[in-house]
Amino acid sequence: MRRFMAVLAIVLLFVAVFGVFGSIAEAAYPERPITYVIAFNPGGESDLTARAQQPYLEKVLGTQIIITYKIGGGGAVAWSEVPRMRPDGYTIVGHNIPHIILQPLQRKDTGYKTTDLKTVCWFEATPNILVVPMDSQFKTLEDFVKYAKEHPGQITLGGSGSYSANHLGTVEFNEVAGIETTYIPFTGSGDAVPAFLGGHVTGLMTYTTMVANYREKMHPLAVATEERVSIFPDVPTFKELGYDYVEGAYRGICVSPKTPDEIVNKLADAFKQVNETPEFKEKMEAMGFQMVFYGPEESEKFVEDRMEYYKSILDKLEMK
Amino acid sequence: MMLNSDLYGGLIMLTFAGMFWLQMGDFTKFGLMFPRVIIALLAFLGVVMIVKAKVKPQYVKSFLKDINKYMAATMIWSLVWVLSATYVGFFVASVVSMWAIQWSLSSERNLRISAISLAVAIGSVFVIYYVFTKYLYIFFPEGFLF
Amino acid sequence: MNIFLEAFLNVLAMKNIIAMMLLIPLGMMAGALPGFTATMAVAILVPFTFAMDPVMGLICVSAVYCSAIYGGAFPAILINTPGTPSSIATCFDGYPMTLQGRAQEALFTIAFASLVGGFIGTIGLIVFSLPLAKIALRFGPPEYFWVSIFGLTIIAGLSGDSLLKGIAGGVLGLLISTIGIAPVGGDVRFTFGIASFQGGVELISVLIGFFCMPEVFKMAKDPVGSYLKSTNIGHAAGGYKEVIYKGFRNAFADVVNLVRSSVIGLFVGILPGAGGNIANLIAYNETKRASKDPESFGKGNPQGIVATESADKATIMGSFVPLLTLGVPGSPVAAVVYGALMIQGLNPGPELFTKHAEITYTFMMSFFVAMALTVLIGMFAGVLFYQIIMRLPVRVLVPTILLLTIVGSYAVRNNYMDVIFMLASGYLGYVLSNLGFSPGPVVLGLVLGPIAEKGLVQGFLMGNSMFPGTPWLVFFTRPVSIVLIVISVISALWPIYSARRRRRAAL
Numbered sequence: 001m002r003r004f005m006a007v008l009a010i011v012l013l014f015v016a017v018f019g020v021f022g023s024i025a026e027a028a029y030p031e032r033p034i035t036y037v038i039a040f041n042p043g044g045e046s047d048l049t050a051r052a053q054q055p056y057l058e059k060v061l062g063t064q065i066i067i068t069y070k071i072g073g074g075g076a077v078a079w080s081e082v083p084r085m086r087p088d089g090y091t092i093v094g095h096n097i098p099h100i101i102l103q104p105l106q107r108k109d110t111g112y113k114t115t116d117l118k119t120v121c122w123f124e125a126t127p128n129i130l131v132v133p134m135d136s137q138f139k140t141l142e143d144f145v146k147y148a149k150e151h152p153g154q155i156t157l158g159g160s161g162s163y164s165a166n167h168l169g170t171v172e173f174n175e176v177a178g179i180e181t182t183y184i185p186f187t188g189s190g191d192a193v194p195a196f197l198g199g200h201v202t203g204l205m206t207y208t209t210m211v212a213n214y215r216e217k218m219h220p221l222a223v224a225t226e227e228r229v230s231i232f233p234d235v236p237t238f239k240e241l242g243y244d245y246v247e248g249a250y251r252g253i254c255v256s257p258k259t260p261d262e263i264v265n266k267l268a269d270a271f272k273q274v275n276e277t278p279e280f281k282e283k284m285e286a287m288g289f290q291m292v293f294y295g296p297e298e299s300e301k302f303v304e305d306r307m308e309y310y311k312s313i314l315d316k317l318e319m320k
Numbered sequence: 321m322m323l324n325s326d327l328y329g330g331l332i333m334l335t336f337a338g339m340f341w342l343q344m345g346d347f348t349k350f351g352l353m354f355p356r357v358i359i360a361l362l363a364f365l366g367v368v369m370i371v372k373a374k375v376k377p378q379y380v381k382s383f384l385k386d387i388n389k390y391m392a393a394t395m396i397w398s399l400v401w402v403l404s405a406t407y408v409g410f411f412v413a414s415v416v417s418m419w420a421i422q423w424s425l426s427s428e429r430n431l432r433i434s435a436i437s438l439a440v441a442i443g444s445v446f447v448i449y450y451v452f453t454k455y456l457y458i459f460f461p462e463g464f465l466f
Numbered sequence: 467m468n469i470f471l472e473a474f475l476n477v478l479a480m481k482n483i484i485a486m487m488l489l490i491p492l493g494m495m496a497g498a499l500p501g502f503t504a505t506m507a508v509a510i511l512v513p514f515t516f517a518m519d520p521v522m523g524l525i526c527v528s529a530v531y532c533s534a535i536y537g538g539a540f541p542a543i544l545i546n547t548p549g550t551p552s553s554i555a556t557c558f559d560g561y562p563m564t565l566q567g568r569a570q571e572a573l574f575t576i577a578f579a580s581l582v583g584g585f586i587g588t589i590g591l592i593v594f595s596l597p598l599a600k601i602a603l604r605f606g607p608p609e610y611f612w613v614s615i616f617g618l619t620i621i622a623g624l625s626g627d628s629l630l631k632g633i634a635g636g637v638l639g640l641l642i643s644t645i646g647i648a649p650v651g652g653d654v655r656f657t658f659g660i661a662s663f664q665g666g667v668e669l670i671s672v673l674i675g676f677f678c679m680p681e682v683f684k685m686a687k688d689p690v691g692s693y694l695k696s697t698n699i700g701h702a703a704g705g706y707k708e709v710i711y712k713g714f715r716n717a718f719a720d721v722v723n724l725v726r727s728s729v730i731g732l733f734v735g736i737l738p739g740a741g742g743n744i745a746n747l748i749a750y751n752e753t754k755r756a757s758k759d760p761e762s763f764g765k766g767n768p769q770g771i772v773a774t775e776s777a778d779k780a781t782i783m784g785s786f787v788p789l790l791t792l793g794v795p796g797s798p799v800a801a802v803v804y805g806a807l808m809i810q811g812l813n814p815g816p817e818l819f820t821k822h823a824e825i826t827y828t829f830m831m832s833f834f835v836a837m838a839l840t841v842l843i844g845m846f847a848g849v850l851f852y853q854i855i856m857r858l859p860v861r862v863l864v865p866t867i868l869l870l871t872i873v874g875s876y877a878v879r880n881n882y883m884d885v886i887f888m889l890a891s892g893y894l895g896y897v898l899s900n901l902g903f904s905p906g907p908v909v910l911g912l913v914l915g916p917i918a919e920k921g922l923v924q925g926f927l928m929g930n931s932m933f934p935g936t937p938w939l940v941f942f943t944r945p946v947s948i949v950l951i952v953i954s955v956i957s958a959l960w961p962i963y964s965a966r967r968r969r970r971a972a973l
Binding site for chain 3: 190
Binding site: 336345368 | 510628630631633634637638640641644648650651652653655656657658679682683684686687688689690860861862864865866868869870872873876877880882885886889892893896897898900901902903918919922923926927
């Protein structure tokens with residue numbers, strides 16, 4: 001009996017001590033290194049962004065940022081773990097629109113719901129851009145649309161993923177321009193490039209980052225943004241050419257749904273600071289990224305808006 | 321005892337084909353193309369094997385007899401190890417299982433061997449744990465204990 | 467000539483050599499741990515290279531890549547477990563050699579084979595980069611489909627005694643590979659309700675399960691020492707000089723094999739999306755086919771491991787051809803390097819040969835040095851590995867291998883489901899191998915499935931737009947496709963042809 005009481009006392013002591021430490025930890029967040037989980041392959045856009053952010057984040061937050069990967073299912077494997085993560089803010093996960101919206105809508109068991117992921121912020125966008133090879137017969141968007149109207153279904157556009165920004169973007173553009181092009185999904189933006197270079201597809205509906213890398217080989221016809229993009233000042237937007245088509249992927253950070261607001265806000269501020277650091281901004285824009293910022297409350301609304309929008313697009317798609 | 325390897329092989333193939341077939345939900349036209357062919361092919365091969373099992377069977381020695389107590393202990397403990405790690409924590413599960421396996425496989429079981437086994441178990445798991453968490457930033461499941 | 471000499475001397479700077487000497491053993495250990503792949507090793511290295519100048523960083527990458535792939539052969543030979551998917555076929559003849567007491571001979575054989583493979587690969591990279599890249603571009607979705615069909619015809623060579631079981635195994639592998647997200651259409655398939663299956667089945671888990679687990683269980687059967695007993699025969703006979711000489715002789719006994727396998731490795735390596743995993747299998751099959759004694763393969767014929775280990779080294783350099791010439795990564799490791807180059811401000815593509823020529827040429831030349839050092843260190847490391855494994859009593863060896871394989875299969879994707887799957891494949895593999903199914907075909911199906919499906923469906927989409935109504939034409943009307951079809955047909959019919967030839971010879 002005596003032994004039992006002793007053990008019980010020790011156990012309770014441990015719990016008390018950890019409990020105290022736990023609450024202190026919350027007060028002075030961050031006390032330990034933060035793990036930044038990337039849901040996609042190393043070398044990809046999410047990875048590059050995280051590695052670029054890492055040194056600045058470490059300075060602002062005053063702690064080490066450890067980048068780890070949890071790859072699979074187009075991000076779903078990583079995001080399905082978020083609801084179960086400890087809400088202490090020490091694990092942050094990169095997430096993307098439209099993926100987090102489309103996956104639960106499209107699939108049966110993603111393991112998470114869009115609302116399960118508590119968004120800290122959205123910090124970056126990669127707009128869709130339509131490109132053709134340098135020696136292609138299409139020199140302007142008008143040539144492209146004209147040909148497409150005369151030869152429905154013959155133009156093939158490669159892009160990254162199914163039900164992704166590239167895919168939906170192609171569908172949206174088809175709708176708006178009244179044409180029919182065939183979208184060919186590849187597993188990742190990089191995967192589509194050899195097919196493009198080898199002439200196996202007519203063009204690509206891809207992200208601006210890809211074009212920044214392959215400037216000499218890709219001829220952009222138009223970009224799907226509200227205003228022209230700084231690194232491609234000569235590329236018109238679809239909007240100015242008369243097509244109301246604005247689309248792209250967004251990247252941000254999410255945490256476990258029950259994470260306290262102070263921690264979320266602290267993280268959001270940190271990312272905002274990083275985004276506004278001139279050298280960082282320059283580097284990212286040179287690579288083709290567009291830096292944007294939506295804080296925690298704005299993000300919620302943004303996600304809701306996008307959800308409505310994508311739901312309507314999907315309904316239209318179902319008819320195909 | 322001799323096992324009709326074609327019969328059992330065929331049954332296994334059919335089982336897999338069946339399992340996957342049941343899981344075919346409403347796939348899109350393109351998601352369906354490839355698996356449909358493969359499932360059909362597998363089922364077909366399964367049937368061919370079963371037919372061969374009657375006509376020109378190939379017998380193998382039953383391997384079930386091969387499983388002696390040492391092998392069984394290893395197989396069972398590896399199962400326990402893997403399944404319990406997420407509940408009791410990777411470290412504890414590994415140390416306990418490694419210790420248990422060494423114990424099962426020892427020819428002479430005395431206190432000395434037991435102590436060495438425990439030391440080996442704790443030592444190796446600790447090294448792995450340290451290298452992976454400190455340097456490679458790969459963290460193991462924790463569970464209740466550790 | 468001048469550029470090359472200068473680049474070579476650049477590599478030999480003291481700091482680079484020291485870095486390589488430190489990294490190569492680490493890379494080798496990483497490769498030798500089943501589950502830890504070369505890609506992971508490089509991915510872990512890359513952040514550290516940001517603090518270095520680009521040249522040194524790239525040299526470190528080549529060192530780690532070469533040594534990790536080299537290290538993958540150790541467990542393949544010693545415990546029938548490929549340390550990296552590039553060494554799958556090394557198990558087929560490497561492990562039987564160990565069981566015959568010729569483990570040391572095997573380890574030295576691969577040393578020399580690797581050296582030649584690496585050299586041929588590097589020469590290919592330096593001299594033939596541009597033409598090779600152009601060829602790589604001709605491969606579109608239909609061509610990838612036919613490449614995987616060709617890959618599947620190898621099943622015949624890996625089936626052991628029963629072709630029917632081999633084909634069934636291959637189809638099973640293809641089926642399992644469909645678990646996860648469909649490449650076109652984005653459907654989530656066959657997850658059986660498990661969220662992490664959305665990421666598909668991890669190849670490493672199945673490799674470890676199929677190849678390693680059954681052997682571990684068998685080892686456990688006789689803990690007082692069947693493994694050690696059989697592998698210790700001839701252990702001390704003749705000493706090291708003799709064994710090294712045997713290894714050297716094995717590697718160069720069939721120079722045609724050596725060169726052919728290296729070239730196969732180089733070619734397969736340049737195809738983005740194909741790569742090391744299948745190069746070694748194709749090289750193995752070709753060697754078996756060309757041999758006068760194909761029956762001896764799978765029973766400890768050193769030409770088998772000569773083929774696989776020279777091929778998978780040449781693949782390393784091959785995978786950088788598309789990256790350096792076109793800016794397109796040809797393998798997961800190249801993709802990581804791509805990211806690293808981007809962060810360093812170097813744009814992969816033609817700029818690398820103009821603006822950053824010295825960096826690029828130094829990187830290419832570094833493979834010579836990295837490979838040579840890897841082989842040198844590898845010979846010692848191999849012996850060390852061998853001694854450790856041989857000295858350990860089975861009762862310690864078994865749980866240790868289990869620990870390493872569990873950790874390895876977890877570490878690949880940080881996903882515990884992979885560990886459970888590994889064990890499940892272990893049981894399945896045990897049952898199947900006892901029923902006469904070889905693991906090779908299943909693994910082949912698993913590796914080729916995604917490539918085949920992507921090629922099929924993407925090609926179908928292309929065909930739909932090019933030949934509305936008869937989309938299938940696209941698979942039969944392109945020159946490269948036709949060449950591949952012919953090769954595949956020959957490869958598929960070969961077993962019949964060679965069986966007939968043997969019967970005639972026997973008369």
